[in-house]
Amino acid sequence: MEDREVVLATVKKNGEVLKYGNAGGWRKDKEVMFEAIKQNKKLLKLVSTDLLQDSQFMLKCLQLSFPELATLESIDYSNKEIMMKIIQEFPFLFSLASNALRNDRDIVLAAVRNDGNLLRFASYLSDDKEIALVAVNTTGNALDYVSLPLKNDRNVVLAAVNQDGYALCYASHELKDDREIVLAALRQQGLALRFASEDLKKDRELVLTAVRQDGGALALASDELKSDQEIVLEAIKKDKNALSHASKELFHDKEFLLKTIKLGCKDVLQHAPKEFASDREFMLKVFSYNDCSDKELMLEAVKINGFALRFASPALRQDAELVMEALKCNGYVLQYSDELYQARMEHCYHNVYVGKNKETK
Structure with a gap:
């Protein structure tokens, strides 16, 4: 999209075009972005970092969603009442909140209920178990932003892996060796076997659970279990390419070959x-x-x-x-x-x- 007039005419009809192709440059253009946001308020998320820091532009955009801000001359990101409204509609704008509000429990809870990863902007509350649980229940990978003690808390980690198996990556070494937690993770994402302890990668039931969720998890199993016909066949049922991870010994077994065929x-x-x-x-x-x-x-x-x-x-x-x-x-x-x-x-x-x-x- 080269011609500015064409771009303006297009976004007035469908601002979604700014999500695609080489539209990145136009996300820095105030007029183009404002017209897109008028057409679809959710497109505020596409504005460039520079425009996010432009208080007058942001006020103009937010007034589209919050008419009660019409009398303001600028946005006060330290005003709790205003920020609570803004965050509930546009959670990502939590990053603009003042330092005091980033560590206000009410504001942080409102933010992480929408996107758990916003916890990364509230480091002083990363040890708050209630907030951590809300965050990981919303976004499992928010476990990355909780304190070290909470990464070793079974309740927090179990909630995280139940939401996203990959969250096992951020658990403590001790909990990566916890069978119940690893099993919960594998039920969500078989490839989370990568983050389990070496001992649990040898656990037949866990590996079966993993390959039934994602055949590619066979690559992460112990060498012994790569020779287990039942495990290999279950992996193949999910992903035929898993055969490439099977033990070479199995290819000398005619009955196994017939089953795979x-x-x-x-x-x-x-x-x-x-x-x-x-x-x-x-x-x-x-x-x-x-x-x-x-x-x-x-x-x-x-x-x-x-x-x-x-x-x-x-x-x-x-x-x-x-x-x-x-x-x-x-x-x-x-x-x-x-x-x-x-x-x-x-x-x-x-x-x-x-x-x-x-x-x-």
């Missing part, structure tokens, strides 16, 4: 021993779970062992890409041709192809 992990064959693709009984089971005309699965199979091409549907046996991959792998083709022979020689012998021997007369 049944869950839709078509690329699992690339991790399996090559001889598995030559096992007729195994491959027939693979294709009993998936249509043998499934090109994606068949492509993975022939990359491991070209002989797997014989299990493909009649149509796929003629597929040029599949035939070429089978040929590259181990020279397997269903029907000989000079063209395919040349391709095999060039692929395996660095583009060398000697051609046919000429018959001697």
Whole structure:
């Protein structure tokens, strides 16, 4: 948005456009921002830091929401009555409150009821348990701003992780080893397993809870539990990409591979021993779970062992890409041709192809 007149006309109709693209520069423009705020008062949150510090501009904007401020010549951010009204409508403006009001319990409670993270502006009250509980119940990560003693308070930390599992990050070392608290966190966010103690990362029930919430949590489990079939399969049900975090030992177990294929992990064959693709009984089971005309699965199979091409549907046996991959792998083709022979020689012998021997007369 380059033309100022165009921008003004646009924000008068839809101030939301200032949220997107390269509109950041216009958030410093008083007239543009005022027109946007007239159209949508909540857009006051978009104004630049410089405009937030402009008392006359802020008074003009706030008068749109609070007609009773019309007689004021400037805003007194130390006036408790005025700030209480402003914070209830625009909580983020708590940051503009005077130092005295930032440590006024009533004002702080009003602020953190809307956004717990506003506790960061009230450092003198970070040890107030009532305020801390209100803050973390609103925004779990507000646990970051409570005092060290409260980060070790079970009630405060439990409330925080029940609101946001990631809040476990800010708990004391002692409470990161508290099974009840970690379990509550994992029910909200499986990846919070990252912040649990090393001992609890070995707890089978906790890891199961984590991967059922987010399959990617398998990456954070102990090596032993990455070999646990039930845990790995539960992770895959949530996120097929979790397979990449499973123990390599599991890929030598045909029954495990079949279970993963049944869950839709078509690329699992690339991790399996090559001889598995030559096992007729195994491959027939693979294709009993998936249509043998499934090109994606068949492509993975022939990359491991070209002989797997014989299990493909009649149509796929003629597929040029599949035939070429089978040929590259181990020279397997269903029907000989000079063209395919040349391709095999060039692929395996660095583009060398000697051609046919000429018959001697």
